[in-house]
Amino acid sequence: xxxFLKLKKNWFALLSILIAAAASWGVSxxxxxxxxxxxxxxxxxxxxxxxxxxxxxxxxxxxGDTKIYRFEGKEPGGKVLLLGGTxxxxxxxxxxxxxxIENVQVARGTLYIIPRANNSAFTHTDPQEGNPQFxxxxxxxxxxxxRYGSRDTNPIDxxxxxxIYLHYPSGQELAGNETxxxxxxxxxxxxxxxxxxxxxxIVKFIQSEKIDLAFDLHEASPEYPVVNxxxxxxxxxxxxxxxxxxxxxxxxxxxxxxxxxxxxxLSHREWENYTxxxxxxxxxxxxxxxxxxxxxxxRLILTGWDKMYLKAAKLGVLSVPxxxxxxxxxxxxGRHIEAFQKIVEIFSRDHPDKAVxxxxxxxxxxxxxxxxxxxx
Amino acid sequence: MLTIIYRIIVxxxxxxxxxxxxxxxxxxxxxxxxxxxIPFVLRLLMIK
Ligand SMILES: [Zn+2]
Numbered sequence: 001x002x003x004f005l006k007l008k009k010n011w012f013a014l015l016s017i018l019i020a021a022a023a024s025w026g027v028s029x030x031x032x033x034x035x036x037x038x039x040x041x042x043x044x045x046x047x048x049x050x051x052x053x054x055x056x057x058x059x060x061x062x063x064g065d066t067k068i069y070r071f072e073g074k075e076p077g078g079k080v081l082l083l084g085g086t087x088x089x090x091x092x093x094x095x096x097x098x099x100x101i102e103n104v105q106v107a108r109g110t111l112y113i114i115p116r117a118n119n120s121a122f123t124h125t126d127p128q129e130g131n132p133q134f135x136x137x138x139x140x141x142x143x144x145x146x147r148y149g150s151r152d153t154n155p156i157d158x159x160x161x162x163x164i165y166l167h168y169p170s171g172q173e174l175a176g177n178e179t180x181x182x183x184x185x186x187x188x189x190x191x192x193x194x195x196x197x198x199x200x201x202i203v204k205f206i207q208s209e210k211i212d213l214a215f216d217l218h219e220a221s222p223e224y225p226v227v228n229x230x231x232x233x234x235x236x237x238x239x240x241x242x243x244x245x246x247x248x249x250x251x252x253x254x255x256x257x258x259x260x261x262x263x264x265x266l267s268h269r270e271w272e273n274y275t276x277x278x279x280x281x282x283x284x285x286x287x288x289x290x291x292x293x294x295x296x297x298x299r300l301i302l303t304g305w306d307k308m309y310l311k312a313a314k315l316g317v318l319s320v321p322x323x324x325x326x327x328x329x330x331x332x333x334g335r336h337i338e339a340f341q342k343i344v345e346i347f348s349r350d351h352p353d354k355a356v357x358x359x360x361x362x363x364x365x366x367x368x369x370x371x372x373x374x375x376x
Numbered sequence: 377m378l379t380i381i382y383r384i385i386v387x388x389x390x391x392x393x394x395x396x397x398x399x400x401x402x403x404x405x406x407x408x409x410x411x412x413x414i415p416f417v418l419r420l421l422m423i424k
Pocket of ligand 1: 086090
C-alpha cells in the first residue's frame with residue numbers, strides 16, 4: 001500500500017490527480033456562478049433593504065430568501081410594490097425592476113421593489129431549451145452581467161413534482177410542474193412547499209406593509225394571446241382601463257385582460273382575494289420564450305430579433321406587431337416602465353390621500369432614444 | 377439520512393478510483409481513472 005505514494009514511481013498518477021483536481025475546481029467555480037446574485041448599484045434615495053425572511057423567518061438562509069428595496073419619499077403618501085423575477089426567464093420583468101432600483105427617486109409615498117421574486121428560479125435554467133445562462137450590457141457603470149433563469153423553482157429546492165398539482169386552498173388541479181411556478185402558488189401557506197412558502201411571504205409582506213398598489217411584471221412568447229397586456233382584477237380594473245386609454249394616446253397599445261375568477265393561484269387573483277392592494281400584472285412579448293424561435297442565445301434576449309418570428313409575423317400568427325427591428329429589451333423594459341409610471345400617476349390622481357410621486361425614471365421615448373445602457 | 381447513504385456510496389467510488397489511479401500500470405489508464413474521478417468528487421462535495 002505504502003509504495004503507491006512513492007513519488008518517483010507514481011509521478012504520473014499524482015499528475016493525473018492534479019489535473020482532475022484542477023478540472024473539478026474550474027467546473028465548480030463556473031457552476032457556482034449560477035447561484036451568485038448580480039451586484040446592483042441602488043440609487044442614492046434607497047431608504048432600506050428588507051428581506052422576505054422578515055415576513056416569513058423559515059426562508060432565512062434558503063434560496064427563497066430575497067431582497068426588498070424600499071424607497072421612501074419625504075412626503076407621506078401611499079405604498080406601491082413592484083415585483084420582477086416571478087419568472088426569471090422573462091428578463092424585461094426583472095430588468096425593469098433593476099433599472100428602477102438604480103435610478104428611481106421617490107418624492108411622495110413609498111416604493112418597494114422585489115427584483116428577484118422567485119430567487120430560486122434564477123439559480124437554474126429550463127432543461128432542453130438550450131437557453132443562455134447570462135447576458136451582458138455595456139452600461140455606464142461598466143460591463144454588467146445579468147442572469148437568465150427558469151420559469152420555475154429549482155428542483156434542488158423543491159422535489160419531486162406530483163403528477164397533479166393541487167392548489168391550496170382551492171384544490172384546483174394543474175399539471176405537476178406548476179407546483180414550482182410562483183405565479184400559481186398564491187396565497188401560499190407557511191408550512192407548505194418551498195414555492196408556497198415564498199408566495200406566502202410575499203402575501204404576508206403586502207398585508208403587513210399595507211401595500212395599496214402592487215405590480216407583477218412578466219413577459220410571454222409573441223404568439224401567446226395575453227401579451228402587451230395589462231391584467232387587472234375587480235378592484236384595479238378602473239385604473240387599468242384609464243391607463244390603457246392614456247397609453248394608447250402615446251401610441252403604446254395594450255389589451256386589457258380581466259383576472260379570471262376561477263383561475264386560482266395567480267398573483268392578481270389572490271392579491272385581490274387576500275390583500276387590500278390593487279393588483280396589476282403586465283406582459284410584454286419576448287421571442288426567446290416562444291416555440292417558433294430559431295437560434296437561442298444571449299443576443300436573442302437583447303435584440304428579440306429572430307428570422308422565424310419574422311416569417312410567423314408575415315403569416316399573421318403573432319399577437320403583436322413584429323418587423324425586422326425585432327423586439328429589443330429596451331422596447332420591452334420601456335413599455336413596462338412607461339405603463340408603471342402611468343398607472344401610479346392615475347392611482348395618485350384617484351386617491352389623493354395615498355398619492356405616490358415617482359421621479360427620475362425614463363419615459364418610453366427616452367429609453368428608445370438613449371437605450372437601456374444609459375441607465376445601468 | 378438518504379443523502380448520507382448516497383454520499384457514502386459516492387465516497388466508495390472515489391476511493392476505488394483513487395486506488396485505481398495508482399494501481400494502473402499504463403499512463404493512459406491512470407489518466408482515465410483520474411478523469412472519471414471528477415464527477416464523483418463534485419457529487420461527494422455536493423457542488424454539482
Ligand atoms: Zn411570467
